[in-house]
Amino acid sequence: MARTQGSHSDxxxxxxxxxxxxxxAQHGYAAVSMRQIAREVGVQVGALYNYTPDKQALLFSxxxxxxxxxxxxxxxxxxxxxxxxxxxxxxxxxxRFNLDRPEAIFISYMELRNLAPENFAVIEAQRKVYExxxxxxxxxxQAADAFSVPDTRLASYALIAMLTGVNTWYRAGGRLSIEExxxxxxxxxxxxxxxx
Amino acid sequence: MARTQGSHSDxxxxxxxxxxxxxxAQHGYAAVSMRQIAREVGVQVGALYNYTPDKQALLFSxxxxxxxxxxxxxxxxxxxxxxxxxxxxxxxxxxRFNLDRPEAIFISYMELRNLAPENFAVIEAQRKVYExxxxxxxxxxQAADAFSVPDTRLASYALIAMLTGVNTWYRAGGRLSIEExxxxxxxxxxxxxxxx
DNA sequence: CCTTGTTCTGAACGCATGTTCAGTTAATCT
DNA sequence: AGATTAACTGAACATGCGTTCAGAACAAGG
Numbered sequence: 001m002a003r004t005q006g007s008h009s010d011x012x013x014x015x016x017x018x019x020x021x022x023x024x025a026q027h028g029y030a031a032v033s034m035r036q037i038a039r040e041v042g043v044q045v046g047a048l049y050n051y052t053p054d055k056q057a058l059l060f061s062x063x064x065x066x067x068x069x070x071x072x073x074x075x076x077x078x079x080x081x082x083x084x085x086x087x088x089x090x091x092x093x094x095x096r097f098n099l100d101r102p103e104a105i106f107i108s109y110m111e112l113r114n115l116a117p118e119n120f121a122v123i124e125a126q127r128k129v130y131e132x133x134x135x136x137x138x139x140x141x142q143a144a145d146a147f148s149v150p151d152t153r154l155a156s157y158a159l160i161a162m163l164t165g166v167n168t169w170y171r172a173g174g175r176l177s178i179e180e181x182x183x184x185x186x187x188x189x190x191x192x193x194x195x196x
Numbered sequence: 197m198a199r200t201q202g203s204h205s206d207x208x209x210x211x212x213x214x215x216x217x218x219x220x221a222q223h224g225y226a227a228v229s230m231r232q233i234a235r236e237v238g239v240q241v242g243a244l245y246n247y248t249p250d251k252q253a254l255l256f257s258x259x260x261x262x263x264x265x266x267x268x269x270x271x272x273x274x275x276x277x278x279x280x281x282x283x284x285x286x287x288x289x290x291x292r293f294n295l296d297r298p299e300a301i302f303i304s305y306m307e308l309r310n311l312a313p314e315n316f317a318v319i320e321a322q323r324k325v326y327e328x329x330x331x332x333x334x335x336x337x338q339a340a341d342a343f344s345v346p347d348t349r350l351a352s353y354a355l356i357a358m359l360t361g362v363n364t365w366y367r368a369g370g371r372l373s374i375e376e377x378x379x380x381x382x383x384x385x386x387x388x389x390x391x392x
Numbered sequence: 393c394c395t396t397g398t399t400c401t402g403a404a405c406g407c408a409t410g411t412t413c414a415g416t417t418a419a420t421c422t
Numbered sequence: 423a424g425a426t427t428a429a430c431t432g433a434a435c436a437t438g439c440g441t442t443c444a445g446a447a448c449a450a451g452g
Binding site: 002003004007008009012043044046047050 | 428429430431432433
Binding site: 185190191192 | 222223224226227306309310346347350351353354355356357358360361362364365372377380381384385386387388389390392
């Protein structure tokens with residue numbers, strides 16, 4: 001046997017990526033085999049290599065695609081005036097974006113160490129750009145006396161961790177909507193950087 | 197060849213655990229082989245099985261030991277009066293404890309999914325006990341009007357994530373001491389649960 | 393010194409891994 | 423309809439995996 005009925009790269013290609021994303025998120029990159037991905041896609045393992053040069057490139061491509069989307073979406077967001085509203089926009093964007101694609105978020109935090117060094121450097125640089133946006137907001141707010149944040153670098157780490165943590169417990173269909181969650185987190189963030 | 201000079205279980209045993217902890221933290225459980233552990237310990241792979249029935253038990257033993265220590269140490273901590281001081285004690289304890297053993301903390305968050313289901317249940321229950329202590333503090337503080345935290349469950353998740361995130365960036369010998377870091381985090385936590 | 397028990401080696405087991413490739417079939421183009 | 427290209431199969435490759443075990447070398451106790 002060989003090429004199967006209805007087979008097409010426009011279908012199989014995305015399917016490979018979706019399946020890999022799901023399995024990597026579920027079991028971890030190292031614990032997932034190419035054969036396992038192939039089985040769930042519905043092809044033989046050799047066929048996967050029409051869509052990725054190797055397993056490592058598949059992981060990198062998923063992470064890179066995710067980071068590109070993150071940065072592009074953030075760039076396209078409306079940019080309110082004033083540090084307070086800007087911070088609120090960041091908080092709500094981050095929570096919404098994260099909860100909309102939990103698997104991609106998950107592997108982009110968990111599988112960094114499974115990236116080859118040169119791939120890691122690329123993703124890490126993109127993450128720094130994104131997190132730098134938050135720190136810039138804090139710095140501006142501090143300079144304008146809108147916030148009380150002596151160490152903006154550290155505060156940005158603290159807030160990012162807090163916001164990203166939402167993915168560890170939130171499940172769609174729970175008792176809170178994404179908007180309600182964002183409200184509560186924004187309230188805590190707002191107070192944490194206030195003069196208090 | 198067989199038993200080597202100076203070999204003793206009091207030496208090799210801990211060495212196996214330390215090495216496994218370090219390698220699991222560095223590369224992930226699934227990516228580390230028993231042969232790799234053996235090589236760094238300085239024995240042949242078969243010798244490892246004098247110290248663990250299998251690889252899974254080694255991971256579980258490390259996580260279990262860590263959680264036992266966490267709970268025992270927290271129980272032994274002084275328990276100040278009043279929600280405010282109690283929260284401060286928790287924050288400072290958590291940061292200090294985490295920064296003192298970054299590798300154990302790291303794998304206890306990253307390798308949960310590599311635990312067999314029955315092992316996972318044990319660790320998860322212990323973690324709930326620990327995180328429950330934070331939520332209890334928040335609940336008491338809310339009841340006593342010391343805090344303004346409408347959703348104590350969610351707030352406990354948010355704070356735990358924020359505090360645990362310190363391990364992702366803190367490196368010993370950096371520009372801030374552990375005490376200084378704890379001061380800054382406590383300031384943010386205090387404000388985030390205040391009436392603001 | 394000799395025995396007993398501990399600790400380790402070296403080799404093997406069966407199986408899974410990532411990757412390659414010649415050959416085959418389906419889809420597409422002329 | 424025939425030729426060409428795209429998509430996939432099935433099998434193979436070398437390597438690595440977790441685990442087991444008989445036997446050898448060491449340490450400890452009498």
